[in-house]
Amino acid sequence: MDAVERLLVSVGHARMTMRAIAEEADVALGTVSHFGTREQLVEKCIKRLFDWYFEEFTALDLRNADDPKQAFFDLVRYIVDDLESVRTSRLFPEVWAMGNTNAEIQSALDWLFARERDWLEGHLRDGWPALDDAAVRLIIGTLIPMIEGHVMFAPSHRASLYEEIKPADAIIFWLNATLERLESV
Structure with missing residues (x-):
């Protein structure tokens, strides 16, 4: 799976072959074929990766933090900063593209994003308990595509929209302004 x-x-994904997997894993081609087709190997790899991400979310649960508002911003920053890694910024666009034609991968993506949604909603509610359900859904429903879409501009291998602006800072600025506005209404 690591290979x-x-x-x-x-x-x-398009240029990955069974032979390349065998070479990368330093095993015989027959050994790789024993684990199924290329698509089955990719599906297993993606599911394993998403399990790892979910464990990361769980490990970062700061729901009992002294400052739940700051904890929420710290969690958002963690996700955005991870998206700037070469691994994540190259892997997720591949997975999204595969999800368009592979129901198993789309199901795994749906599972991961539902966990991310629930995790972020819980932390948002801890920091801003006065927000009603509609406001929470609106904020998280905007935040997740904003965060995930950022990977398309992740500076690890693409030109940044604004070199001098860190994406995590921009997203947290938007969040803070939105939440302050909602608190004042």
Whole structure:
């Protein structure tokens, strides 16, 4: 699975072959074929990766933090900063593209984003308990695509929209302004 992930990052799904997986894993081609088709290997790799991300979310649960507002911003910053890594910024666009034609991968994406949504909603409610359900859904429903869409401009391998602005700072600025506005209404 590690070899599949490394190849998804380095050459992408379209150029990844069973032979390349075998070479990357330093095993015989027959050994790789024993684990199924290329698509089955990719699906297993993606599900394993998403399990890892979910464990990361759980480990970062700051719901009992002294300052729940700051904890929420710290969690958002963690996600955005991770998106700037070469691994994540190359892997997720590949996974999104595969999800368009592979129901198993789309199901795994849906599972991951539902966990992310629930996790962020819980932390948002801790910091801003006066927000009603509609406001929470609106904020998180805007925040997740904003965060995930940022990967398309992640500076690890693409030109940044604004070199001098850190994406995490921009997203947190928007969040803070939105939440301050909602608190004042």
